[in-house]
Amino acid sequence: MTDAARPAADPVSARRTFAIISHPDAGKTTLTEKLLLFGGAIQLAGEVKAKRNRVSTRSDWMAIEKSRGISVVTSVMTFEYGGHVFNLLDTPGHEDFSEDTYRTLTAVDSAVMVIDAAKGIEARTRKLFEVCRLRDIPIVTFVNKMDRETRDPFDLLDEIEKTLALDTAPVNWPIGRGRSFAGTYDLVRSTVRGLDEEVVPRSVSGPDDPLFDELLPDPAERATFREEVELAREGLNAFDLAAFREGHLTPVFFGSALRNYGVRDLIDALGAVAPPPRAQDADGRAVEAAEPKMTGFVFKIQANMDPNHRDRIAFMRVCSGRLQRGMKAKLVRTGKPITLSAPQFFFAQDRAVADEAFAGDVVGIPNHGTLRIGDTLTEGEDLVFRGVPSFAPEIMRRVKLSDAMKAKKLKEALQQLAEEGVVQLFVPHDGSGAIVGVVGALQLDVLKERLQAEYSLPIDYEQTRFSVCRWIASEDERKLDEFMNANRSAMADDLDGAPVFLAPSPFSLRYDEERWPQIRFTDIKDYQ
Numbered sequence: 001m002t003d004a005a006r007p008a009a010d011p012v013s014a015r016r017t018f019a020i021i022s023h024p025d026a027g028k029t030t031l032t033e034k035l036l037l038f039g040g041a042i043q044l045a046g047e048v049k050a051k052r053n054r055v056s057t058r059s060d061w062m063a064i065e066k067s068r069g070i071s072v073v074t075s076v077m078t079f080e081y082g083g084h085v086f087n088l089l090d091t092p093g094h095e096d097f098s099e100d101t102y103r104t105l106t107a108v109d110s111a112v113m114v115i116d117a118a119k120g121i122e123a124r125t126r127k128l129f130e131v132c133r134l135r136d137i138p139i140v141t142f143v144n145k146m147d148r149e150t151r152d153p154f155d156l157l158d159e160i161e162k163t164l165a166l167d168t169a170p171v172n173w174p175i176g177r178g179r180s181f182a183g184t185y186d187l188v189r190s191t192v193r194g195l196d197e198e199v200v201p202r203s204v205s206g207p208d209d210p211l212f213d214e215l216l217p218d219p220a221e222r223a224t225f226r227e228e229v230e231l232a233r234e235g236l237n238a239f240d241l242a243a244f245r246e247g248h249l250t251p252v253f254f255g256s257a258l259r260n261y262g263v264r265d266l267i268d269a270l271g272a273v274a275p276p277p278r279a280q281d282a283d284g285r286a287v288e289a290a291e292p293k294m295t296g297f298v299f300k301i302q303a304n305m306d307p308n309h310r311d312r313i314a315f316m317r318v319c320s321g322r323l324q325r326g327m328k329a330k331l332v333r334t335g336k337p338i339t340l341s342a343p344q345f346f347f348a349q350d351r352a353v354a355d356e357a358f359a360g361d362v363v364g365i366p367n368h369g370t371l372r373i374g375d376t377l378t379e380g381e382d383l384v385f386r387g388v389p390s391f392a393p394e395i396m397r398r399v400k401l402s403d404a405m406k407a408k409k410l411k412e413a414l415q416q417l418a419e420e421g422v423v424q425l426f427v428p429h430d431g432s433g434a435i436v437g438v439v440g441a442l443q444l445d446v447l448k449e450r451l452q453a454e455y456s457l458p459i460d461y462e463q464t465r466f467s468v469c470r471w472i473a474s475e476d477e478r479k480l481d482e483f484m485n486a487n488r489s490a491m492a493d494d495l496d497g498a499p500v501f502l503a504p505s506p507f508s509l510r511y512d513e514e515r516w517p518q519i520r521f522t523d524i525k526d527y528q
């Protein structure tokens with residue numbers, strides 16, 4: 001790898017927009033903290049943690065959302081390091097998680113996968129990894145907590161390769177582990193970083209360098225280290241930039257976020273090899289980041305929880321050009337102009353009004369419900385970005401309203417909240433009450449709370465007989481009609497009027513899939 005300290009030539013190629021994916025407890029918050037600390041974005045490590053602790057229980061989470069801000073502020077964290085501008089997009093870290101997590105991954109160019117060295121690949125990591133793979137997002141791996149009892153590094157690499165079908169290339173190697181973990185050795189450049197105060201790593205002659213006598217006083221541990229380095233160099237993949245950028249190979253860093261080991265190795269690598277803003281697929285053509293005209297898409301909406309202010313912030317990823325404060329953009333869905341009078345730029349602790357933003361940046365656009373998830377903004381061109389998908393919900397409930405007089409109001413409120421992406425909304429063809437679907441159960445609480453607080457609509461949930469849903473399509477319109485007629489009581493429309501089939505169980509879904517080979521059943525739908 002080359003030195004990351006060289007500033008990149010222009011603002012777009014200097015940008016690195018990424019997210020951290022991990023299973024809860026692997027160390028995402030701690031690593032975020034350290035990245036921000038080294039990037040000078042926060043004064044004291046502990047900031048992120050303090051916020052995180054406050055949002056870690058359901059009731060607190062609600063309170064925080066109400067008092068406004070924390071999750072908005074931490075949604076995007078921008079910091080500079082070694083001549084690069086890093087935009088770290090937060091993937092919500094609740095036990096329960098929502099589609100926002102998935103959608104955020106459509107707005108990044110790379111991801112850091114944090115793995116607990118004692119646990120290896122865990123369920124959530126795997127799920128998030130699959131979402132990254134759908135978009136061929138390059139992944140850099142950080143094996144965390146090397147200062148504790150760990151599994152064998154070779155085993156961990158092997159597990160990543162086998163469970164994720166992803167080649168690995170270790171870039172640094174741990175110098176000792178557990179209590180004797182003393183730093184990292186760069187296998188490519190033959191340099192050492194101890195406690196990560198060192199911005200520039202020390203060059204050594206190789207694994208036999210006398211420096212290791214100091215770092216690893218125990219001769220047995222030193223011998224193991226030397227042996228492992230030889231084995232790793234001979235037996236494992238070397239880093240291959242093309243394979244990494246295509247999403248087939250992950251460079252692996254060992255470290256300890258808590259103890260500052262390996263963190264600078266990781267940031268250097270993100271600067272040196274993680275991709276700058278990628279070309280984004282729109283219908284009809286791909287939009288290059290270097291194109292002069294501004295384009296962008298909305299991937300997340302954050303509502304103001306204060307019921308007196310129904311404004312929302314739409315998070316837009318700039319895909320090309322330069323966004324300037326005060327410019328007029330076209331909202332392609334409606335064809336109407338929208339003035340970007342107060343785009344907000346995000347820093348670790350604060351929001352500030354931005355004067356300009358470039359491809360790869362994320363800006364917050366305050367609006368009153370004009371912008372929806374998946375919306376494209378341009379300087380006039382009629383193009384629509386693909387790739388802010390909707391995932392088939394895993395939990396479905398019917399919304400029960402105690403006051404029948406308010407049915408119309410409920411309909412409007414559900415529509416608005418579904419546009420914000422709080423839940424997915426399904427309107428059954430048979431005229432029965434609306435069904436909402438979510439990926440994580442927390443969203444049901446959020447919906448209930450917000451209906452009460454913002455619309456004065458007390459609701460409850462009822463079980464439905466459905467547990468699975470699929471969008472349906474067919475080349476043959478007649479077959480599609482035939483299917484929908486035959487299954488009228490199991491059909492609903494989603495927010496955009498697309499037909500959705502609801503099934504009581506995966507088993508019965510499989511049965512219908514076999515019976516109706518002309519129908520395509522999909523569990524991911526791109527926003528139009």
Ligand code: GDP
Pocket residue numbers: 022023024025026027028029030031093144145146147148255256257258259
């Ligand atoms: P998250 O849930 O992924 O955000 O994980 P946190 O960053 O909150 O870390 C979970 C726990 O692991 C906390 O108690 C951290 O202090 C601890 N932790 C994180 N990184 C390390 C590390 O490198 N070494 C050790 N020993 N503990 C760590």
